[in-house]
Amino acid sequence: MQSAAASVDAYLDEAPADRQAALRQLRALLRDRLTPLGFEEAMSYGMVGYVVPHSRYPAGYHCDPKLPLPFLSFASQKASINLYHMGLYAQPEFMAWFQAEHAKASPHKLDVGKSCVRYKKPEHLPYELIDRLVQRMSAADWIALYEALYRPKKK
Template sequence: MQSNATTVDAYVSEIPEDRRQAIEALRKTIKKRLPKGFKETMSYGMIGYVVPHELYPAGYHCNTKDPLPFMNIASQKNFIAIYHMGMYASPALLNWFTDEYGKRVKGKLDMGKSCVRFKKPELIPVDLIGELAAKMTVQEWIDMYEKNYKK
């Protein structure tokens, strides 16, 4: 479920009230913890945190006009989603996250390759997501991306 909003603020204003507070808390924490260089923008119809072309002119290999994606947050039809490309690319980071999640959150982790889904906004471990956002610098992400994805 992608939004046609052209700004992050417009996207947030479209979110149903029962989810808006959670999205705003995630956004605040991610922006506070994300290493320097990442930029908040609309990306793939969601709030995105990307490596801008100024820092990585090659852009995303799927569409070089797009900046290199790193992390997204979205209000989907039935859940709030956190997408983190670094967890998809780094088994060590994925293991750290799943271990920490198990220590901090009761209940089963609902996760795909790079997507963590939360059906109940009040159960989102916002601090853990902030820690996850802080785990990789722009240069570390570029290096990992080029090693794993760039052909």
């Protein structure tokens, strides 16, 4: 479910009432932690996103260079609140760390997709673990990993 909201505030305002407090808390945590690491908040793919801006990484996203390099997003989907973290997708050892730490931090079973983590109930969001997760990779770290894995090699 992608939103047509033009701003993060509008996106949060249109979310189901029972999720708004959790989504606002998640946004505050992510903004506080990710903007000092070189990311910017934006609406991205109909979700709240944290991206590496073109001012820092002019090449942009290889699938569409007009877009800034995506890193992390969150969304209120039909049946869950989803966290999309590109570092988890890109680095298997990073995902392994997160899975092990999640088992310690939450009594709830981890529901993971290719690059998303789903939380069926807002109260299941492990904010302390998410805080630790997002501090593990700066924009510079993400750019280096992204270039190594996804940017075509120049001949």
